[in-house]
Amino acid sequence: MEAVKKQDVRTRQRLLESACQVFAEKGYRDATIADISELAGTNVAAVNYHFGDKEALYVESWRLAFHKSLEAYPPDGGISPNAPPEERFRGRVFAVMQRFAYSKNYEFEIMSKELANPTGLLAEVIRESIEPLRQEFGRIIRELLGTRASEKQIQFCQMSVMAQCTNVMLHERNRKLFDQAGIKTGLPFENFNVETMADHVTRFSLAGLREIRRLIEAGELTDQNTDSPENSEMRY
Amino acid sequence: MEAVKKQDVRTRQRLLESACQVFAEKGYRDATIADISELAGTNVAAVNYHFGDKEALYVESWRLAFHKSLEAYPPDGGISPNAPPEERFRGRVFAVMQRFAYSKNYEFEIMSKELANPTGLLAEVIRESIEPLRQEFGRIIRELLGTRASEKQIQFCQMSVMAQCTNVMLHERNRKLFDQAGIKTGLPFENFNVETMADHVTRFSLAGLREIRRLIEAGELTDQNTDSPENSEMRY
DNA sequence: GTATATTTTAAATGAGCATTTAAAATATAC
DNA sequence: GTATATTTTAAATGCTCATTTAAAATATAC
Numbered sequence: 001m002e003a004v005k006k007q008d009v010r011t012r013q014r015l016l017e018s019a020c021q022v023f024a025e026k027g028y029r030d031a032t033i034a035d036i037s038e039l040a041g042t043n044v045a046a047v048n049y050h051f052g053d054k055e056a057l058y059v060e061s062w063r064l065a066f067h068k069s070l071e072a073y074p075p076d077g078g079i080s081p082n083a084p085p086e087e088r089f090r091g092r093v094f095a096v097m098q099r100f101a102y103s104k105n106y107e108f109e110i111m112s113k114e115l116a117n118p119t120g121l122l123a124e125v126i127r128e129s130i131e132p133l134r135q136e137f138g139r140i141i142r143e144l145l146g147t148r149a150s151e152k153q154i155q156f157c158q159m160s161v162m163a164q165c166t167n168v169m170l171h172e173r174n175r176k177l178f179d180q181a182g183i184k185t186g187l188p189f190e191n192f193n194v195e196t197m198a199d200h201v202t203r204f205s206l207a208g209l210r211e212i213r214r215l216i217e218a219g220e221l222t223d224q225n226t227d228s229p230e231n232s233e234m235r236y
Numbered sequence: 237m238e239a240v241k242k243q244d245v246r247t248r249q250r251l252l253e254s255a256c257q258v259f260a261e262k263g264y265r266d267a268t269i270a271d272i273s274e275l276a277g278t279n280v281a282a283v284n285y286h287f288g289d290k291e292a293l294y295v296e297s298w299r300l301a302f303h304k305s306l307e308a309y310p311p312d313g314g315i316s317p318n319a320p321p322e323e324r325f326r327g328r329v330f331a332v333m334q335r336f337a338y339s340k341n342y343e344f345e346i347m348s349k350e351l352a353n354p355t356g357l358l359a360e361v362i363r364e365s366i367e368p369l370r371q372e373f374g375r376i377i378r379e380l381l382g383t384r385a386s387e388k389q390i391q392f393c394q395m396s397v398m399a400q401c402t403n404v405m406l407h408e409r410n411r412k413l414f415d416q417a418g419i420k421t422g423l424p425f426e427n428f429n430v431e432t433m434a435d436h437v438t439r440f441s442l443a444g445l446r447e448i449r450r451l452i453e454a455g456e457l458t459d460q461n462t463d464s465p466e467n468s469e470m471r472y
Numbered sequence: 473g474t475a476t477a478t479t480t481t482a483a484a485t486g487a488g489c490a491t492t493t494a495a496a497a498t499a500t501a502c
Numbered sequence: 503g504t505a506t507a508t509t510t511t512a513a514a515t516g517c518t519c520a521t522t523t524a525a526a527a528t529a530t531a532c
Contacts, residue, residue: 011509027353029265033490043511048491050509115406116352117263118413127414156436163403164396170351171395177354178363200392203457207447208440215439247479269520279481284521286479 012050014040019061024106027113028058028121055121062110062122066129069105073098075133085143086206092137093165093205094198100169101194108169134158144209148216157209164201248286250276255297260342263349264294264357291357298346298358302365305341309334311369321379322442328373329401329441330434336405337430344405370394380445384452393445400437 018039022031033054037044051057077091100108114122141154141161172192215221254275258267269290273280287293313327336344350358377390377397408428451457 027265029263030353032488034488044490045492045511046509054490113353115410117266117349118410120413123414156433157440159404159407160400160437160440163399167399167403168395174351174354177356178359197392201396203447203451204393204396204444205440208444211443212440268518270518280520281482281522282480290520 011040011042011046015042015046015050015057016060016064019057020065020106020110023058023061024065024109024113027117028054028119029117058119058121059125061106062114062125063129065106065110066126069099069107072102072105075136085140088140089144089206090198090202092140093161093202094195096162096165097168097194097198097201100165101172108166109173112166112170137162141209144206144213146213146217149213153212153216153221157205157212160208161201161205164205168197168201247276247278247282251278251282251286251293252296252300255293256301256342256346259294259297260301260345260349263353264290264355265353294355294357295361297342298350298361299365301342301346302362305335305343308338308341311372321376324376325380325442326434326438328376329397329438330431332398332401333404333430333434333437336401337408344402345409348402348406373398377445380442381449382453385449389448389452389457393441393448396444397437397441400441404433404437 015036019031019036022036022039025031026035033044033047036057037046040046047054047057051060073095075092075095076088077093077095079088079091081088083091099105103109111122111126114126138154138158141158142149145154145157212221251272255267255272258272258275261267262271269280269283272293273282276282283290283293287296309331311328311331312324313329313331315324315327317324319327335341339345347358347362350362374390374394377394378385381390381393448457
């Protein structure tokens with residue numbers, strides 16, 4: 001049970017890598033153990049032997065996918081911590097988009113499927129993985145917004161930036177799907193290029209951040225303004 | 237076969253409305269015909285009798301959800317076509333976010349699940365539904381970017397704005413899920429408010445658009461800059 | 473009111489799938 | 503080399519689910 005032997009590790013590892021790929025392509029529910037073990041060249045029972053069940057395999061797959069992705073593209077984008085915040089900002093945006101863009105990094109596909117259609121199985125482990133990155137990025141945004149920005153204002157802005165990074169990728173993937181299905185989309189990005197997109201998102205967002213900062217410092221944007229009053233209708 | 241009688245319409249309608257709800261909650265694959273027909277108070281065979289199969293019901297559900305959503309929140313946000321583009325912009329952003337925010341509009345949940353994990357069944361019908369809105373919004377962005385903006389630049393900016401609208405909602409939904417699961421998120425939006433969020437997205441984005449316009453008009457942003465060169469790695 | 477067409481129902485069918493089982497194969501310990 | 507522990511395998515199990523069937527119920531036409 002405890003002792004992990006060589007051969008063991010090898011099948012376990014193959015299984016895990018296949019699982020990342022299949023979960024990324026199909027999502028938890030549509031991925032079958034048969035798919036995964038066929039791709040890994042093992043028997044279906046191997047999954048249950050090595051991981052217990054499909055759920056545990058899913059969680060382990062996320063961990064591996066995230067780990068590999070982060071290893072391939074360090075989150076600071078290679079920018080020195082002493083660089084001006086605008087540059088560190090661009091580094092982060094670029095790194096996120098690379099992590100999401102390269103299809104062998106299954107991080108993005110697994111996560112976006114999970115977020116849209118949650119199984120609940122990854123809630124904790126995704127949060128654990130991502131929270132440190134979120135904090136680091138938040139600190140850069142704080143610098144850009146100035147000392148008078150509230151926590152909530154920082155989080156709103158962070159959301160605006162990250163939203164662009166993820167949606168670019170969803171967009172791009174779906175354009176590919178539409179193309180394959182022979183549907184004319186009128187959508188952009190025919191020659192998709194991560195660097196170009198990162199530049200756009202950076203330019204657009206830095207301008208947004210400067211404006212929010214200006215408003216805060218001109219006193220035209222109190223926290224109340226960005227905070228929620230009790231008036232308009234709530235969701236649910 | 238052809239003639240549609242009264243009682244017929246009623247069960248058909250109940251089935252359709254239940255289907256919207258269940259597909260929105262669970263996505264295509266996890267929604268079962270048993271779920272749907274139970275909610276509608278009909279027999280499971282009724283689905284096949286009235287719609288043929290689950291796939292056709294899914295497509296019809298999207299149509300209904302989208303139609304109702306648009307009816308409840310007109311896409312221009314009630315802003316006159318003669319208003320300045322900034323106001324029309326805000327109207328659109330607000331309308332989109334309302335459509336997405338109110339949970340009885342199943343549009344958002346069905347669409348975001350479909351986009352993250354495509355069945356392919358909605359590709360055409362979603363595009364058909366959304367394309368006119370996309371065009372109208374594109375025209376507003378064109379006004380804001382000025383006459384020298386390229387089509388690609390407009391589409392990039394449009395993506396940046398829509399990305400924020402959709403991600404706010406995903407974010408919010410998942411915060412609720414995390415809360416329910418008792419997981420501390422550190423995520424924002426404790427008192428979620430559509431108007432506040434629409435204001436933020438509008439402010440942030442209008443600043444981004446002004447900056448892109450400035451760069452275009454200063455000649456610092458040729459279409460080449462925003463277009464894709466052949467250098468860096470492509471996805472897939 | 474009777475005959476015909478439509479709609480609803482309960483039960484059956486059969487496919488897909490995660491998981492289990494127990495035997496066979498392989499590695500490890502001594 | 504033999505005994506023991508680990509790993510792999512093919513087949514079986516049992517559950518969920520979409521879809522079908524054919525009989526019963528209900529509506530419509532005349």
